[in-house]
Amino acid sequence: MKSVTPALLLFLISLLLSALPDGSQAQPAAARLPRPAAYVRANSPSRSWELRNGHWFDGQRFKDRTVFVRNGLFQRRRPLHVDTVVDLRGQWVVPPFAEAHNHMLDGTAGLPEMIRKYLADGVYYVQVLTNSRSGAEQARPFLNRPQSVDVAYAHGGLTSTLGHPFMAYEPRAMGLYDPSQWATQQNRIARSRLRENDAYWFLDSLPAVAAKWPHIMAGRPDVLKIYLLHAREYDTRPRSGKPGEQGLRPAVAAEIVRRAHAKGLRVYAHIETADDFRLGVQMGVDGFAHAPTYGGNLADTLVSGALTAADLRAAGRRGIVVTPTVWVGSTYFAPADSARLRAFRAFQGRQLRAMVRHGVRPLVGADWWGETPVGEALAWEELGVFDHAMLLRLWSETTAQAIFPGRRIGRLVPGYEASLLGCTDNYLCVRAKFR
Incomplete structure (x- = not known):
């Protein structure tokens, strides 16, 4: 039985590949995906919260304020009824x-x-x-x-x-x-x-x-x-x-x-x-x-x-x-x-x-x-x-x-999901607060 030399084998493979319908060149760019619709994973109905005495990260710096949560979302105004009040005791609050x-x-x-x-x-x-x-x-x-x-x-x-x-x-x-x-x-x-x-x-x-x-x-x-x-x-x-x-x-x-x-x-x-x-x-x-x-x-x-x-x-x-x-x-x-x-x-x-x-x-x-x-x-x-x-x-x-x-996460603002981290000694939080 005759053997095929490596050089000939590589040549045959490259010849076959060149005949494939896909070729080797990229086609024009695919259409861009449309901007996704905004959405949240709300917890409705759920307890209403008042979060006091925290330093809240606004994307640039930390600010002292009281924040409210209703149905799993941050909101600016105090709900008519607050189920739980949490004292953050000076923690530095950032998104997850x-x-x-x-x-x-x-x-x-x-x-x-x-x-x-x-x-x-x-x-x-x-x-x-x-x-x-x-x-x-x-x-x-x-x-x-x-x-x-x-x-x-x-x-x-x-x-x-x-x-x-x-x-x-x-x-x-x-x-x-x-x-x-x-x-x-x-x-x-x-x-x-x-x-x-x-x-x-x-x-x-x-x-x-x-x-x-x-x-x-x-x-x-x-x-x-x-x-x-x-x-x-x-x-x-x-x-x-x-x-x-x-x-x-x-x-x-x-x-x-x-x-x-x-x-x-x-x-x-x-x-x-x-x-x-x-x-x-x-x-x-x-x-x-x-x-x-x-x-x-x-x-x-x-x-x-x-x-x-x-x-x-x-x-x-x-x-x-x-x-x-x-x-x-x-x-x-x-x-x-x-x-x-x-x-x-x-x-x-x-x-x-x-x-x-x-x-x-x-x-x-x-x-x-x-x-x-x-x-x-x-x-x-x-x-x-x-x-x-x-x-x-x-x-x-x-x-x-x-x-x-499209999901409203990553910010501590009204209408976004109320997920957060309260940091006392987190390496980035502590350093960012001194900015």
């Missing part, structure tokens, strides 16, 4: 915090502990950007309740065959929990499909999108997550052959965004480079999961990670949001790399500042297994880019409203 990027709350294992951890850190709103649909179905009965966190799920990541996030889910589904085992088990892992159409979907062509779309929608995702990894170089970029090195072809990704927007669904794109960012803006995504070169490769950062003012203006005009995942980027540097880490953090600071300057809203999200976004917020503070009032506003108002567009 939010987490816009994680992969937890996926199944019931450890779920009560993680919910308690979120609530203890003041995090009430969570967005899960890739999870197993089956895990979300198990977890949902314990979520979106007054004593729990409110969660928006993306369900399975939309990628190409063996693309990221395949390796984040498949080995563990096979019982291979130790990453050091994966290299020797690579071929076996690549053949496995235990989490396909649950934690990830393989979409290699436009016909594949059309065929699988009804099944993706059947899971009732709150948001979708696509994967762009050096996407314009999909058919030309050299690869090692290991699973997880690529994401979607541009035209396939663009078709997903078009279909999602037709259903009123937001789309976040995992990206690696500034060119992936530009491509995502071109196709009309609503948000980016990570800033370019978030993974700490300083050489790549300075070459392929820099976003231009034009890039950010284009994203700002479309109202695009970004979870820059500043905290996780620092973990790629060893203690001996302190000079390189400082250079990387300086780059992160410039990038965050430029985002806000050009209308791109950064969201707080750690993408750190087992952790709340407190570490991410602290990492932002260490960069020294924002004053504490703005950091509080981005974490509580901007991030929460991006997770649940």
